[in-house]
Amino acid sequence: MNWKDLLNETDRCLYCGNGYAEPVSWQAVLGLGEERRLCPACTDKLISIDALSSCPGCSRTGSPILCSDCRAWKEDRFWADHPFTNLSLYEYNSWMKELIARFKYRGDACLAELFTGEIARRLGSAAAEACVVPIPLSEERQYERGFNQAELLAAACRPVNILTRSGQAGKQSKRSRRERIGTADRVFRIDPVSLPDNKGFILIDDIYTTGATIRSAARVLYEGGAEAVSGLTLARA
């Protein structure tokens, strides 16, 4: 390591811990630029999903038309007249997989800070009008983990916990695709004490795989009188 490099490296990547130099710009001098906290090497591996070339219903990458999964959901009588779209921000590549594993399973809570700003920016004014609801964890799971990852991701959009989740269902990531879509068990409940006046809701979660979890929460909200529910997840598997 050259001492000149050490002098230049002003920042430390929040994920890989390597030092790097934030490029000098007028924005940074004036304090307008947002802190990135990821080194250039990690930024390269973080791949945003382009809304124009992904499924408008669930952000699945590949084609801009409604994907087969979303069409299958539409066939359900309930979803035929209750609109639900999900927006995912990043591709679930191997780098993202490792990052989410470290965040959720190892419990590195502060990694959420990498995304809170971007999530708030993408929600924009919608977050002010609607009520931002993180997908809850069962109490056992939340105790085990120490935090709810969806709540941390939504931290910059004033999340409201109006849902609760019962513990019988078990881990979603341990099930097969068929089991997930087929689970009709109602794991979510609206906590009646904290229901706000808003009629629009945005659900926040970490990963969208088949959509079973987030739609099951959306359904509970619709049945509780919501007028519009949509979803935002960090990654699209």
Add this chain to the structure above:
Amino acid sequence: MRFLPVNSPDHHFPADHHFLPEQPIPRGRVWPVMEPLVNSHVPAEFLRLPDIPVETLFTPDPAPGFEPDIRLMHMLKGRRLLLDELLPDSSLETIQKHFAKGFIRFTTGFTKDKQCRRCGANSPADQALFHCFRCRKHCTYCRKCIMMGRVSECSIFVTSNVPAAEDPKNAAHTLAWEGTLSPGQKHASDFLTNRLQNGPPGECLLWAVCGAGKTEMLFSGIQKALKSGKRVLVATPRSDVVRELEPRFDQAFPDTEIAAFYGGSSDRFADADLTISTTHQLLRFYRTFDAVIIDEVDAFPYTHEPMLHFAVENAAKLNSHKVYLTATPERRMQRASISGTLPSVIVPRRYHGYDLPVPRFVWTFRWRKKAEKQEIPAAVTRWLRGHLENEKQIFLFVPTVKLLKQILPAAQKQFRVPVESVYSEDPDRKEKVTRFRQGKTRLLLTTTILERGVTVKGVQVGVLGADDSRFTESALVQISGRAGRSPDEPEGDVCFFHDGSTKAMVRARQQIEAMNREREGISR
């Protein structure tokens, strides 16, 4: 979990959680009562982790006649584990019972001055804050050792409070290795055996040149230590070294239990007389080894990571032997060895007895500029061509991955032989090295990742840009040590291409020449 003062009026235990101490406990001490951490019968009500510091807990003496749970005590043998690591395999009730009977002890995750007890990190840069669902407070956690599971302020470590049961197996620990040691190896082997048996506990250095046959020198000493009932650990910073050592020790000690630990190894809680582990995996061990042998003690990341030194210190017993094993000790360690403050033995000869190849310096004017233009400097091309025409295999070391990618196309175009490149994040790294070993690839461009551990017969070694700061003295000695390792071809050409020689280059050459001047093993 709930912790209550024993005499407090508001404690009412359910009958099956009732473990009152059998002896009076000192005033001001508290007695923990664990209940299911999450009480599913009473919705939305949680039993919290304590506000009471674990330091004030009263741990009674082990109760005689109590039959401990074999599985739990097995997991805790020689280890310090988070309560969360035990819970999948044990229950809170079992843990509570063992605590009440004085068989286990609790400690906090952090020390009072906010140091992680597991990895020793105490700088604010290695810590973060989150709102903890367990203690319902802002809770600091350690990011340094997060990959082993989170240690936070409200975490609880569990250790065994009883001395590990003496194993009745009393294995013979026969040594099945039947090779002969070279005079240098014999010298070092005797030194080590004597030290582990009769010497005072403490550190010593085994400085053996590349290709001296380090592992064979250890066998006799390890065998004697095992026979006298010692727990022996062979640790190394690199997981590939663990995977390479395991079969060799397995063959040498056929009736000894051997456990190997590296990221992703199968049984996390294996217990054996001889343990082979990466230094990272030592974070789970606690004061259990009588003799610790650290192979490649100067290798990355051990030298750069205080956490790993902390892990080794914690894994070893308070009075233990520490043996550092390397071909290229750091300067600090070299000085300590020469001045005699660090007891050491030097093996200056390779096991086949031939001299180490001494590097030649070749001035390559402006190699960096050439490489940026995707050209290989003329001097290097000439050298490569010469050896390739003689049907030799060549390692060409370069300082950076970027440079590697710049010159690879030129190399593939200029020479009509299979050329490949490897670097640390290369997905096909293992296959490419295998192909080179089999002789399918003639020229392998590599970064410093292949500086140690790779033995290829009759290989020639070049370093393009030896004056780069990444090539330290020890890296250059290790790289030079790749050549001439086989007794059939003990000669090898080592060539440093540079644009102005550096201290590291000169020192590396001096070190090699000094070793060649020595004949026998030296001990200090």
